[in-house]
Amino acid sequence: MSHGPDIARIGALIGDPARAAMLTALMSGKALTASELARVAGIGAPTVSAHLVKLTEGGLIAVEKQGRHRYVRLAGAEVAEALEALLGLAQSRGHLPFRPGPDDQAMRRARVCYDHLAGEMGIALYRALQAGGALALTPDGLALTDRGQGLLDGLGLDMPALMRARRPACRTCLDWSERTHHLAGGAGAALLTRFQELGWLRPRQTSRALRVTLEGERELPRLFERLGQAGQGPPGP
Amino acid sequence: MSHGPDIARIGALIGDPARAAMLTALMSGKALTASELARVAGIGAPTVSAHLVKLTEGGLIAVEKQGRHRYVRLAGAEVAEALEALLGLAQSRGHLPFRPGPDDQAMRRARVCYDHLAGEMGIALYRALQAGGALALTPDGLALTDRGQGLLDGLGLDMPALMRARRPACRTCLDWSERTHHLAGGAGAALLTRFQELGWLRPRQTSRALRVTLEGERELPRLFERLGQAGQGPPGP
């Protein structure tokens, strides 16, 4: 009767609390082992094993065997995007077990969204790039302008690799805490990596939230301002 | 343990085949009655009633009582967007019960995505607007340029109402069949309405797919070309 892809299958996969917890944990972008996931989801090893089979068959995760560990990560940026969309919906529908604790605040400030930066910092980055004329709409979607390429190059990103990659450099991703878009894609990923290399952001053990170091606290706003001002020539219409 | 909105609740709602069928049917943007949904989902009236309670409590649908009928529609554009994202994921993961039948082809060509145009036609519209310089990135997201406003006004859209509305005029939405973005938001909705008024597109009884009338077949490509050429002055950076 109803045509189109089978949404129920995926919904059911996400619909189990244990699996949802695992997937949410994997939004950190890190590859976690089966036992780590067991801890996160609050279930035993056998149960996790069963869940991993289902998630793999469903194409939501990829599993890599390495020695006696089994590393699990999301199957791709697409999956992360869809999950983020669901997170946004869940948030807006009040389905949030949210007592705004300290970790929650940290999440809103800066967090990993699969492989790029999200939260207030992610939004600030995206806006700065936009204000600086680094991004442009093309018929094929979002793209880096020449100026944008220059800016990122100046930050020390490996631009040739970025432009060569099959993955689109720029995509937008819906930020569930800020209810706007932030930058995803190859450039988004490279920027997060770079910020961590520079010691401005530091991952946490326990959650997707990122710690903004003292240096980051000083340098990131400065950077955003610089990026934003770069576009003080021809602003878009 | 894992923080963030409760994704499992919504996943579970979407995860039931009957509910998924109902939600997919509601992506047509039409308000359907409970019994129509029963037919779509292939279940009985009592079961539908129970599902409607859950979906309402979950904030995914809105129900409006009218006489002895109960009209059901999606709770908002947000829900439609998230569903479309899931449709895209399901499609890419091969979870598609797809024998490319005639209806499927029609869906890919033109269909309703909640309240705006999707499929090949939707993509073509979006690209034409972009090529014509009708759209611009702003720090607040996608927006209509002055030229864009002029173009849409020329098409007979009620621009004052559009700009006055609280709803953002332009948003992007992921097209699951074309794997790119198309235009959503107030302008997207208004354009679809206008195309139907002009008799270029006609809704079908049975599915989200739209019929492109003979006039539409002639006029839509012409329109897209005109829109795209409008930007032959100052193209973006």
Next chain:
DNA sequence: GCAATGTTTCGCCCGGGAACGAAGTATGGA
């Protein structure tokens, strides 16, 4: 007021699937 239609409530059945314990298999280190 009465019959027809649309929807909900109740009670029941039934299946699927999530969870665990125990035992089995692989890997790494002493």
Next chain:
DNA sequence: TCCATACTTCGTTCCCGGGCGAAACATTGC
């Protein structure tokens, strides 16, 4: 070689939740 760790497989239990039929409730039209 032998044990410890990480994970899987198997078998079992158990409960949640979808489904229907029957009956109640609501609304419209005659």
